[in-house]
Amino acid sequence: MATPDPDPDMTAAELALGVLDGDERAAALRRLVAEPGFAAEVEWWRDRLAALFADWPAVAAPAHLAARIEATLDRGAAGGAGGAANDNDHRWRTLAILASIAACVLLAVTTLLMLRPAPLPVRVPVTVTTPPPLIAAIAPTTKGAPIAAAYDRASGVVRIAGGVDVPAGRSAEVWAIRGTAAPRSLGLLPARGTARLAVPAALRGAMAAETVLAISIEPAGGSPTGLPTGPVVAAGKLSG
Amino acid sequence: MVGTDTSELNAARAALVEALVRTGDEDRDAFRTVYRLTSAKLFGICLRICADRQGAEDVLHDVYLTIWNRAGAYQPGRASPISWLATIARNRAIDWRRRQARTRAVGVEDAEAVPDGAPAQDDALLAVEAHARLHHCLEGIESRQRAAIRSAFFGGLTYAELAVQAAVPLGTMKSWVRRGLLALRGCLDGDA
Structure with missing residues (x-):
């Protein structure tokens, strides 16, 4: 039977619930970055739906898993916060192959990097040992001076010289956005001083000219979802 | 109707918040406390969504590495730390499930058994x-x-x-x- 009324626009709720896929999901993720009101609505739904977690039956995790996690942390200890990324390397490589037919936006950055033809060898004079850094002026969306950012391609570290105003009990999170792919978190911006954020190995290929660096306001401790949930307060493009 | 004592709830939540904050200082004992308090809940989430035991274990492993790496910025202002952690687990598990679905048919019936709507009265953290x-x-x-x-x-x-x-x-x-x-x-x- 035909429905007389058009369906209400519930995109924010649909994104929080996780029912969207493909192009619809990609479009919703772009709105998340571009529209603070939409982002707030998604967060409202995530908070409400979180009450359902109480209904989820607990299942004891296998005894060996705690030891496996600790072993991974031990291996990654030398690399500091990069431990998880290193451990994930093999996983990312596997994914890049599995996702060859995928339209999965979350994986698009990695996938494009892994599937594109290998670049022709570039002749580099041996005296040049480090490529010049990419720089960006991250401009606040309202007012104020841009924040200088530099990405050192040799070390894979982003330095951000300055912070943004963050409401009490919230955190500022930095994102890299390549083209129309979903934003990828680079970590949290400390309250003061120059931030040094180590870019995970799987994301380094996405750190190129035209990639947008954006700062959003998130719940304390950062986005619980791995994607921006709060308003974007500053953004700027990397350039060589 | 709900029998959970308020003070018990607050104490459980405070213990988890404290353990999370200390985990942020790279305190491995505190991290073990977080794991002890939350792993059964988060594994239940992973297992249900992945519908695959090995997959659920892999996802849970990654979830706790994320918790270890990100707890440093955790501020005890968030009302429900377990919701924050559970959302991480649910989203990771969904990502895993959808990657699998592209390479082989995951039966939707695997996820059909949904918990009934009875309020859980024993979950002091929520x-x-x-x-x-x-x-x-x-x-x-x-x-x-x-x-x-x-x-x-x-x-x-x-x-x-x-x-x-x-x-x-x-x-x-x-x-x-x-x-x-x-x-x-x-x-x-x-x-x-």
Whole structure:
């Protein structure tokens, strides 16, 4: 039977619930970055739906898993916060192959990097040992001076010289956005001083000219979802 | 109706928040406490959505590495730390499930068994009031809409998967979910 009324626009709720896929999901993720009101609505739904977690039956995790996690942390200890990324390397490589037919936006950055033809060898004079850094002026969306950012391609570290105003009990999170792919978190911006954020190995290929660096306001401790949930307060493009 | 003692709830939550904050200082003992307090809940989430034991273990492993790496910025201002952790686990598990679905057919029936709507009274870490209100509002919406929303939440299913599971056209399923969510929002707003 035909429905007389058009369906209400519930995109924010649909994104929080996780029912969207493909192009619809990609479009919703772009709105998340571009529209603070939409982002707030998604967060409202995530908070409400979180009450359902109480209904989820607990299942004891296998005894060996705690030891496996600790072993991974031990291996990654030398690399500091990069431990998880290193451990994930093999996983990312596997994914890049599995996702060859995928339209999965979350994986698009990695996938494009892994599937594109290998670049022709570039002749580099041996005296040049480090490529010049990419720089960006991250401009606040309202007012104020841009924040200088530099990405050192040799070390894979982003330095951000300055912070943004963050409401009490919230955190500022930095994102890299390549083209129309979903934003990828680079970590949290400390309250003061120059931030040094180590870019995970799987994301380094996405750190190129035209990639947008954006700062959003998130719940304390950062986005619980791995994607921006709060308003974007500053953004700027990397350039060589 | 809900028997969880408020002080017990606050104490459990405070213990988890404290352990999370100390984990942020790279305190491995505190991290073990976080694991002890939350791993059964988070594994339950991973197992349900992945519908695959090995997959659930891999996802849980990654979830705790994320917790270790990100706890440093955790501030005890968030009302419900377990919700924050559970959301990480649910999203990671959904990502895993959808990657699998592209390479082999994951039966949607695997995710069909959804917990019933009885409020869990033993979960001291979750906000009892918010839980009761959501359930009250879910009970108020049309049964097919409610069933679809619950399947989506607990199974991590997409619209396409929900439609197959319920054997209805995609457009019908979208309409059920959207109207259910609209009614849910109205009820949650009205009860505030």
